[in-house]
Amino acid sequence: MKIMSTQTWLPDLIYIDGRFQSDHALVCDEAGKVVQIVNADQAVNATPLRNRALLPGMINAHSHAFQRVIRGRTEHRSQNTTDTFWTWREQMYAAANQLQPEDLYAVSRMAFLEMALTGITAVGEFHYIHHSPDGSTYSDPNLLEREVIRAASDVGIRIALLRVAYARAGYKTEANPLQIRFIEDSPEIYLRHLEQLLTAPELQDGTAWVGVAPHSVRAVPLDYLKTIGAFTNERELPIHMHVAEQPAEVSACIEEYGRSPVALLETEGLLSKRFTAVHAIHVTPKAIAAIARAGALVCACPTTERNLGDGVVPVDAYFDAGVRVALGTDSQIQIDLLEDARELEYHLRLQHTARNVLAPRDDAGSAALARRLFDCATVNGARSIGFNGGKLEPGAPADFFTIDLDDLSIAGTSTEDLLPVIVFSLARTAIRDVVVGGKQIVKDGKHRLHG
C-alpha cells in the first residue's frame, strides 16, 4: 500500500490572512504541519469538506480543568449574606480537596473533551493541585500534572501545563487548611519538581509542554517570585500569573510592597513578552502602559469573570495601548471560546452604553472587529502559551476546525459577513470536524470518547 506523504483538505471556504476564500485546499504533511494552501484545482486526493468552512483551531489560554466538577453547584446563596469570588473560592477548594488522581484525570478529560468539541485545539492548563489530600507529596511529585497531560493526550488536544507555584494564603493571612494540596514551601522545592516535569516522557512529541505559573502576588512572596522568574527567563518558558482579579488583591499588594501588582511585576523585572497577566481587571492606565511596554499579554476570561462577579477587563484600553489579549475558559462554567470572544465586546457595550467599542477607528463597513476578537481566540492565545499556532500558514501545525455552513445559527450569510456571524452568533452545534496535528479527533460533530 502506498503511504500518502501528505493529506489534503478541501472545504468550501477557508480562513486565510483574516478572510474567507473559496476554491482553496489545505495540504498537510506526515508530521502534522501545514505544507501549503493551494488552489482547489491543484488538490490531489483531497478529503472533501462539503458545505463547511475551515478555520484555525482555537487556543484556550487559561483553564483549571478540575473546576468543571462544580459547574452548577455554586449558583445559590451560601451562608454569607453576600456571595463573592471569595465565598465561591471556599466551595471550589472543598471540591479540589476531594479529588483523587483518577478523579482528576476523569474530570480533566471531560473538560478537554468539551473543549475539543467546541474547536479548541490547545489549552494552557494553570494547574495548582500538586499533593495528596493530606498534603503529602506523591512519590512522583508530578503525578497529578501527568494525569492532566494524559487526559489532554487521550482527547487529542495540545496542552501547555502551566505548573503553579503557591506558597502562602496571603500577606498577613492565616494559613488556609484548604490550600494544603497546592503549597510548595520554597522556590527550591518548586523548581526541583518543575525540572523533573520538564524531562517527563510525555513532553517528547511536541503535543505537551510546560510553562511556569506563580499563582498571584498574594500567594507567592517576592523572593520566591524572583527566584522562579529568573529560572523562567533563563529557560525562556511562558509565564502566567493571576493579576488584579479582585480589588482586595490589589490593596493587599500595596500594603505589603507599596506598589500595585503590575507595578511590582514591572519594577522587579518580571514582565516580558512571555508573560501573561490573567484577568488584569483592576488596573490603572499606568499599569496598562507598563504591560504594553513589556510586550506582555493579558488573558481575559469573560464567561468566568461575569460568573464570579470579578469585573470587566478594560480591553478597549489594552487595545489602544497595543496589548494583545488572549482568552480562557478558566472555571469552566461555560466552555465556548467564541462566547468569551463576543463577551469581551458585549461587557464593554453594557458598561459604555455604546456599540462596536473594540472596533478599530477605521473599521467602517469591514469585519475588523470580528477579526480582532477571533485573533484573541487564536493567534493571541497561541503566543500566550508559547505555541506557534492559531493560524493556517506553511510551517504552522495543522490544527483546525470546520463549521457547517447550513447550521441555523449562521445560515444565509454572505462570505464577507461570515466571520462577524461566527464570532457573534455561531452555536456550538455548527462545529463539525476538529483536527490536531493533521489527526482528526472530531468528525461530524462526534468524538470517539463521546458516544
Ligand SMILES: [Zn+2]
Ligand atoms: Zn484562573
